[in-house]
Amino acid sequence: MISRWTVVVDRDDLTETEVLHDELGPASDLSDCEVLLRVSRVGLTANNVTYGVIGDAIGYWNFFPAGGDGQGVIPVWGFADVVDSTVDALPSGTRVYGYLPMASHFVARARLTSSGFVDTAEHRAELPGVYNSYLVTSQDPAYDASLEDLQVLYRPLFLTSFLLADRLADNSFYGARTVVVSSASSKTAFGTAQCLRGQGVRLVGLTSPRNVEFTAGLGLYDTVLPYGADVDAEPSAYLDFSGSAEVRSALHDRLGPDLVKDISIGLTHQAASQDGRSEFFFAPDQLRKRTADWGADGLAQRFGEAWRGFTAQASSWVAIANHSGPDELVEVWQAVLAGKANPDTADVISF
Known part of the structure; x- marks a missing residue:
């Protein structure tokens, strides 16, 4: 027994x-x-x-x-x-x-x-x-016994990050020039930011005042702001990792029609959003799409390249x-x- x-x-x-x-x-x-x-x-x-x-x-x-x-x-x-x-x-x-x-x-x-x-x-x-x-x-092929801690912490989150960033790029960022990210200090959020670097969009991270210094120190966002600060009015996509109705409403009020896409991913505020302005991102849907587009081996190759780039930096962040x-x-x-x-x-x- x-x-x-x-x-x-x-x-x-x-x-x-x-x-x-x-x-x-x-x-x-x-x-x-x-x-x-x-x-x-x-x-x-x-x-x-x-x-x-x-x-x-x-x-x-x-x-x-x-x-x-x-x-x-x-x-x-x-x-x-x-x-x-x-x-x-x-x-x-x-x-x-x-x-x-x-x-x-x-x-x-x-x-x-x-x-x-x-x-x-x-x-x-x-x-x-x-x-x-x-x-x-x-x-x-991605397994490294010396990186097991990073794998259990980041790999499932980074897969979501990778697929979310791919979803945005696959749709030409819905016409946005800026991507605004809430809970920007969270692991899935900054993994997404890492995947979006160099893709021609400006990255703005929103976080609590106590996390501004850490988030800015990651070097992944073009701008890091505390919640409540004004975001520049230009065509923007919002990636909501917080689930905060207050943050969402403030951003919609500030940007109005310039907020061209609102996507919910995480719920760090522990309240399931019922806001019809936001679309829920379910990573397996994009995974199925890209498996069909690229084949399983092609997807594994692309993810592996992104994962190796991420792990090369992640150990110094956390x-x-x-x-x-x-x-x-x-x-x-x-x-x-x-x-x-x-x-x-x-x-x-x-x-």
Whole structure:
């Protein structure tokens, strides 16, 4: 028997957490094509808060179902190791990267792919494929064991950044000459800014007064302003990583018809936007489009080039704060929820 723990949250109040303990049966209990994975290392950022805030709308609660009524498991990105398997190609010790629960273990039903496997568990069948795919590190050309901390923190966020920047460029920036970015100190936001550098648009970052110095120091934005400052009136696209209705309304009032596009991406203010002026960006949609346009290999090549350019700089921007175990995981979760996480540090939890 294997002892497992799982961190669950109240789906209606994300501050309410509980660590549940149960027992997993022996390897003989695994069905055909199943593998038991032990979660090893994950990152925790404001992006994970978004999974909880819009968990019902997008289906994030369905990836790792919780047993209790009204409870849910927040997904995280990271590394896990196969500890038991009924799949010859995935023996014990195989290390994978992908979408994981806030838990010590989970069972996946594996269908092999050229780079790893897809979890084909029945409850995940209707969910976006990008979240069901797991990369075997020995088959991942982008994997570098010395950069695991950067990968668990940035790779899922940077994929969103890469696809969002591509979406803008693919649509000629909707006629905008300036791209305004809220929560500009957040990792997905400045990853997007890095992808947009040199593409002929002016980048304006909006952030809280306490984060202006850090954000300007990244060297990614042409201008960094505190919330409430005036933005120059010219054709602009707004990338909303904050979900703040106040910031959105102020920008619409200031720019009027010069605000040619308003796109919502993250929800660092923890309120799902219902504002009809904003279009929600769902990264898997652009991923499917570019897979069709470029093919899987072409997409992987383009993303790999962008990722290498990003990681070459990212280690100098943010210090890694290391944590371990479920109790420290809960502490980090509460800090991120409360907005107490510092932009110049990033949290990695080992299990």
